[in-house]
Amino acid sequence: MDPAAAKLIGAGLACSALIGAGIGIGVIFGNFLQGALRNPSAAPAQFPNLLLGFALAEATGLFGLVIALILLFVF
């Protein structure tokens, strides 16, 4: 295979890390809503944790994006 083509395919595959990030963000917000609807009085106290979980899950997907960029621009 042409090395340039392999590089592009690899970078595209590395972006599939964003699948996991999408699932993770969905799970976090879904579970927060579920918990918040069951016990609305406890929900505001957990809002910082929700945002923290969102940011951590999103960052994990972006690690894959960084790998894609390294593949594209370093090699």
Next chain:
Amino acid sequence: MIDGLFISAAHAATAESGAHHGGHDFNPMHQFVINRYVPIKLFGYDASFTNSSLWMVMGTALVIAFFMYSMRGGGLVPTRMQSVTELSYEFVANMVRQNAGNAGMAYFPIIFTIFMYVLAMNLLGMIPLPGLGNFTVTSHIIITLALALFVWIGVTLIGIYKHGFKFFKLFVPSGVPIFLLPLISVIEVISYFTRPISLSVRLFANMMAGHTMLAVFGSFVVGLGILGGWLPFSFMVALMGLEILIAFLQAYVFAVLTCIYLNDALHAGSH
């Protein structure tokens, strides 16, 4: 390495787009190029005053000026500006108390400084300045890695200073079955040593990806012109809101994780 990569990638891509595409010489990576304003050579190292330095000076000066100005009265009943300052102080103080306990309050000044620095850099990167363009300091991994290594080495030294040899009990959690201990310890050691990498890449990747996305959507607005550009433009407004949220969130996450690492070091014995 990755920092050099962006400069070279941005330069290469500008050269390429000029050669191949002709009409639009647009490149979403162009915003990450570092320009030397005042070239300085120090002991063989390049210590030039760059646009990155300029933005750092601007951000730090803005934060200091705002705090000095808002606290000039220092009244018991706060003015509007003073309550913003007190709000940010209380916000970080509560975060430190919750995550690192009262022992962590000794390190409140450094955590507050890190939080305000990252927040100022992230938010200043959202504002295009006339004549200077747009630059986000935290979208370069060398900046975030330096911050993260500073935090990580500092926290490790604090842990060793406070607990001596007992600090290494951090890698041997209590209540784990003895046959699982070798495996768990190895995982703990690896996770401890990847902390500076994950801490720095998290901030850098968020800023870099966000600004690249904004540049790409901005190019849609320009490309579709006055007739079709309204659709991506309205989407762009929403994205801008998201990016401002992320700029704040990432500063918060950086500070919270610093607190959590500090908590590990301060309470290493009670693990």
